[in-house]
Amino acid sequence: MTDITMIRASAARLAGHARRTPLLSSLFLDEIAGRRVFVKPECLQHTGSFKYRGARSAISALDPDTRAHGVIAFSSGNHAQGVALAANEFGVPSVIIMPSDAPRTKIDNTRALGAEVVLYDRATEDRDAIGARLSGERGLTLIKPYDEPQVIAGQGTVGLEIAEAAAALGIGTADVLVCCGGGGLTSGIALALEADAPGLRARPCEPEGFDDATRSLASGRIERNTRLSGSLCDAIVTPQPGNITFPIMQRLCGPGLVVTEDECLHAMALAFSRLRIVAEPGGAVALAAALFRRDQIEGDAVFATISGGNVDADVFREALHRFA
Amino acid sequence: MTDITMIRASAARLAGHARRTPLLSSLFLDEIAGRRVFVKPECLQHTGSFKYRGARSAISALDPDTRAHGVIAFSSGNHAQGVALAANEFGVPSVIIMPSDAPRTKIDNTRALGAEVVLYDRATEDRDAIGARLSGERGLTLIKPYDEPQVIAGQGTVGLEIAEAAAALGIGTADVLVCCGGGGLTSGIALALEADAPGLRARPCEPEGFDDATRSLASGRIERNTRLSGSLCDAIVTPQPGNITFPIMQRLCGPGLVVTEDECLHAMALAFSRLRIVAEPGGAVALAAALFRRDQIEGDAVFATISGGNVDADVFREALHRFA
Structure with a gap:
């Protein structure tokens, strides 16, 4: 089963291959969020996502x-x-x-x-x-997409990098918002933070109508989505949390956060104008939560992952047309 | 006058403040360019440009x-x-x-x-x-925009980072394409490369009709642009190369490269889909040259700066509409 030793071994194997993505920020985003916002843009990873x-x-x-x-x-x-x-x-x-x-x-x-x-x-x-x-x-x-220990370990390397960046910034306590589908990224980050930044807490973020992880954490058992298609955030929609990932999330994560599709498009437009990066709708759910769910977040700093940036040009143009 | 000592001192003062931007690449861009392309995205710098x-x-x-x-x-x-x-x-x-x-x-x-x-x-x-x-x-x-030794030294820190990245990649010889206005970034990078990566050669890149640096390097004296406005690449248009920057470029740079506005828009669309970053038209001239001037470039690898990403949403949407 995935643990911090496995995540560190994964990081060693990924060194020189996976990109160490930077941490981005903008005073303009801080103002909207009411706290400092630090963005981990995995859209800049090879193939455009943390996968x-x-x-x-x-x-x-x-x-x-x-x-x-x-x-x-x-x-x-x-x-x-x-x-x-x-x-x-x-x-x-x-x-x-x-x-x-x-x-x-x-x-x-x-x-x-x-x-x-x-x-x-x-x-x-x-x-x-x-x-x-x-x-x-x-x-x-x-190679399974999320319910596989070595896949979770690989995604957990994002958490190692966030923990290191938080320490450099002197941030000991913060929510770490993670775009959540099957929970591979969320559970991997949660395990890494448990070891390297125990004051940081991973929280899954999901689009409205596809909030299986949020509901599962609330009820204490795996809940399914009623629909499986039709989401603009298709990149992160799965039927339910994984059998391996859910117990990890249950043990380590804070409550889930749910945002609307329009809030994702708005976050994409702000990522365009303020961070100059391209987020896909599903990749923008955590940033949307950081910006538009301020009352549900604790602390004076928050981290938000951008899980991917593989978005059709038409969808991106629509986001800019409506919100930029 | 700016020299490598001044650039290194500038790098020490910028440490912990300026972002160390990553180096991005994509097999899809390599294929278009006919060689490996490494992109230095200063659009990810604070305020969205190297400035x-x-x-x-x-x-x-x-x-x-x-x-x-x-x-x-x-x-x-x-x-x-x-x-x-x-x-x-x-x-x-x-x-x-x-x-x-x-x-x-x-x-x-x-x-x-x-x-x-x-x-x-x-x-x-x-x-x-x-x-x-x-x-x-x-x-x-x-604070002058380019013809000022400490400004040139600051822009030269981009060159230090490129030299270090090239060494890590084992690349000893390559053209380094730089979006060029007054020449602050180009001359700063050229000075850094002279010291830290003498096999790498800076080359200014400009939009058609505003190619003062290219013409100045060709004629051996400072040439002016006939027009000063009306370029989509306005972020990097200046009347002529600087009095301080031009002699540095003349001593160290290879010939300039000139691209069309449409090629800039096309490069913006490719940076969107393949690198998931936002480039402004002027910020895309060097990438456009890397992709669409392959016969004018030497070696099996090329570096291209993206100088900035502050672009109006309407212009970006147009680039995607036409070229994505």
Whole structure:
């Protein structure tokens, strides 16, 4: 199971490969939030999201003989690109299973990173069966998106960097707001903070209508989302928290925070004008919470992750049109 | 006069204040450029441009008694915000002289950073007379935008960071493309590279029609732009290279590179989709040159600065609409 030793080992394997993202801030954002806001922009990570860390952590942890056969993942989004790039760097094959109606650019980008993309028809085909057949035939190792100890360890390296930055800033107590889907990033950061910055507390942030982690933390058991599609924040929507990630979040995290899609678009526009970075809607939920849920946050400083920046130009233009 | 000792002293004064910006890259940009492209995104610097470095360098170099009276600058753009923030951090007054028809957001942003903004009518008033009167009355020190040794030294710290990154990457020979207005950033980087990475060569990059530095380097004497307004790349347009910066560029720089405004917009769209950063048109000229002037560049790697990211939302939306 993931612990701080595993996270530190992951950090050592990622050194020189994952980017150490900077910490950004703006007096203008501080004013809106009513406290100092420090942003950890994982949109600047390779492939444009934190997912590269977990993917490279998991693939680098495989024994070389196993790894040589290649890896497989189910994803049409950020996890796909993270796995594709990490496998490519190790010179091993990667197979990404995507629905045939996935956006063309995501398919093309994943292929361009060296993956073999296998498309399936959501209506008539069973993706798990396709994956099982390919894995069996080729000896591929499945890289799960979040409920996997080495993936959580990789995402936890974000937490190590936040803890180090907080110490340099002299901040001993603060909420650390994390964009939360299955909970890999949230639980990994929470474990890292427990060890290296015990006064900092991770809190999952989610879009309205897809607040499974927030409700699960409140009720004390895993709750599901009623809908699984239709969110502008699709990059971070999953059916429910993971079986491995949830107990970690339950033990370590503060209450979840929920924001609206419009607040995400507004946060994207402010990240554009005040930080000059590109956030995707799901990647902006934690910043939106930092800016627009000030009464639910404690302390005179807050950290907010930007989990990714892979957003269609049309959606970004809409955010600027409405809120910039 | 600026030399490497002055640049290193400036770096020591900026430590813990200026952001050490990361180095970004993307396999997709490498493919377009036909070589590895490493981007130094100064749009992520405080106030959204490299200008903060030079402003803080100059203000921190003043003796405390002089500094306490305050500083003054003429600018409606990135230099204004850099001076305002740096003065604010030292707790000293800053006066920024701007034309009364400057964009409202630039006036508001500069005020919000703590500056006193004095507006003048371009048609009927003499800004130099206004500046001289205020400086005389209050003992303000003028912070020039580029033709000032301590400003050049501050901008040169970008070059120190590029030299260090190149060494870590094992790159001994490469062109370093720099967005060039008056030449403060270009000459500062050139001096830093001369000392710390002599195989790296700075080259000024400019928009078509405003290519005074390129023409000056070609002719061997300072050439002026025929027009001074009407460029989408207004952030980096100046009448001519500086009297201090030009001899440095002449001694150390390779030939200039010139790109079109459309190529800048295209580079902005690629920086959005591939690096998830926001570049202003003038800030994208060096990246545009790296991507679209491959035959004029030498070596299998190239560095490109992004000088700033303070762009109106409408212009950014246009870039995405046309090129993303």
